[in-house]
Amino acid sequence: xETKKELPACPVATTVGLIGNKWKLLILRELLTGTxxxxxxxSGIEGISQKVLTQNLRSMEEDGIIKRQVFAEVPPRVExxxxxxxxxxxxIISVMEEWGLGYKALINGESNQLIGNK
Amino acid sequence: xETKKELPACPVATTVGLIGNKWKLLILRELLTGTxxxxxxxSGIEGISQKVLTQNLRSMEEDGIIKRQVFAEVPPRVExxxxxxxxxxxxIISVMEEWGLGYKALINGESNQLIGNK
DNA sequence: TCCAATAGTTACTAAAAGGTTACTATACAA
DNA sequence: TTGTATAGTAACCTTTTAGTAACTATTGGA
Numbered sequence: 001x002e003t004k005k006e007l008p009a010c011p012v013a014t015t016v017g018l019i020g021n022k023w024k025l026l027i028l029r030e031l032l033t034g035t036x037x038x039x040x041x042x043s044g045i046e047g048i049s050q051k052v053l054t055q056n057l058r059s060m061e062e063d064g065i066i067k068r069q070v071f072a073e074v075p076p077r078v079e080x081x082x083x084x085x086x087x088x089x090x091x092i093i094s095v096m097e098e099w100g101l102g103y104k105a106l107i108n109g110e111s112n113q114l115i116g117n118k
Numbered sequence: 119x120e121t122k123k124e125l126p127a128c129p130v131a132t133t134v135g136l137i138g139n140k141w142k143l144l145i146l147r148e149l150l151t152g153t154x155x156x157x158x159x160x161s162g163i164e165g166i167s168q169k170v171l172t173q174n175l176r177s178m179e180e181d182g183i184i185k186r187q188v189f190a191e192v193p194p195r196v197e198x199x200x201x202x203x204x205x206x207x208x209x210i211i212s213v214m215e216e217w218g219l220g221y222k223a224l225i226n227g228e229s230n231q232l233i234g235n236k
Numbered sequence: 237t238c239c240a241a242t243a244g245t246t247a248c249t250a251a252a253a254g255g256t257t258a259c260t261a262t263a264c265a266a
Numbered sequence: 267t268t269g270t271a272t273a274g275t276a277a278c279c280t281t282t283t284a285g286t287a288a289c290t291a292t293t294g295g296a
Contacts, residue, residue, distance in 0.1 A: 007225065008164070011218025012147045012211060018221075022138045029130045038273055046126070049255060054274065074263045075272035085224075088232040092217060093130060095209050100129025102206070103136075107125065114206040156243055167285055172244065192292045193242040 018063055019089065023048060023056045028086070028093050031066060035081040065089065136181055137207065141166060141174045146204070146211050149184065153199040183207065 007014050019025060026045045030036055036044070042053055057080060060066045065086035071077040082089075098113075105112035125132050137143060144163045148154055154162070160171055175198060178184045183204035189195040200207075216231075223230035 007222055010144075010147070010164075011215045011222060013144060013164075014218035014221055015214040016140050016143050020138070020140045020143055022134050025134050025138055026128075026131060029128070039271095042273095046128075046131070050274075051256090052254060055253090070273090073272090074261085075270085076262085076274080078273060084233045085221075088220070089217065091213050092210070095213050096133040097129045099207065099210060100132035103132055103203075104125060104129060106203075115202045157241095160243095168244075169246095169286090170284060173283090188243095191242090192294075193240085194244080194292080196243060 015092070018065070019092070021056070023052060024060060025093065025096070027053075027056055027060065027066075028082075028089055029097075031080060031082045031086065032090055032093055035079050038078050038080070041080065060086075133210070136183070137210070139174070141170060142178060143211065143214070145171075145174055145178065145184075146200075146207055147215075149198060149200045149204065150208055150211055153197050156196050156198070159198065178204075 008017060019028065023045070026048070027041065030041050030044045038053070038057075041057075042048065042050060045053070057066065057068065061068050065083065067081050067083045069079045069081070071079070102112045102114040106114050111117040126135060137146065141163070144166070145159065148159055148162045156171070156175075159175075160166065160168060163171070175184065175186065179186050183201065185199050185201045187197045187199070189197070220230045220232040224232050229235040
């Protein structure tokens with residue numbers, strides 16, 4: 001009886017299965033600049049609801065890409081950070097960020113790296 | 119009255135808005151290896167239905183990242199390919215592919231680039 | 237004459253994702 | 267005593283996304 005979760009044959013599908021989701025990618029973006037509290041993530045990610053933020057954080061914790069640290073204080077403090085595996089995703093977000101910058105430049109008719117300078 | 123679609127301030131969110139979707143990322147993966155017919159895409163992307171494939175292809179065409187070419191034959195032939203903008207997304211898929219390979223190695227206890235070799 | 241093949245569309249249904257509101261605990265401060 | 271702050275959870279509802287099945291066009295071939 002297998003208990004391991006079966007990974008797709010394709011490595012792109014593997015990655016997409018873990019982080020190919022709008023909210024997770026944005027959570028990663030936030031955490032790449034360092035440890036954040038729950039409330040900081042919430043206000044840093046435009047449009048995310050508390051429920052969805054919690055759900056995605058839990059899922060990413062289960063997948064072993066982020067660490068959750070609870071401090072026994074009142075009011076409570078919970079800090080989220082990337083662990084090593086999470087940090088290894090940095091190049092993915094970086095290359096998305098670069099592309100996004102190029103795309104915006106392109107849309108604005110500025111010179112860009114995407115399609116050759118105008 | 120604005121008709122332009124408003125882009126998010128964050129470049130990562132911009133990218134995620136265009137291709138931060140499981141199916142689009144897998145369609146991109148397929149097209150990075152060259153022009154494909156509709157049926158080839160369908161069989162190359164595990165689990166995608168005809169409807170969802172059509173929907174995503176249309177959306178990507180609208181966004182200007184792929185080209186659709188219809189040949190007046192019977193039975194019909196329709197070919198999809200990346201245009202320049204679509205091609206500029208290549209590094210994103212590449213880095214996802216690399217990460218996926220490393221992750222699978224890690225899971226299998228092999229040496230990997232993600233977290234330091236064991 | 238009727239079937240096969242391709243790339244769809246349409247209508248209907250099911251499942252997944254997300255939104256909203258109310259509620260919790262706890263300690264401090266007014 | 268009441269309010270505030272934080273990080274949630276639970277229940278309920280809506281929206282979005284996806285799956286399925288039936289149908290379309292066209293022409294060559296059996």
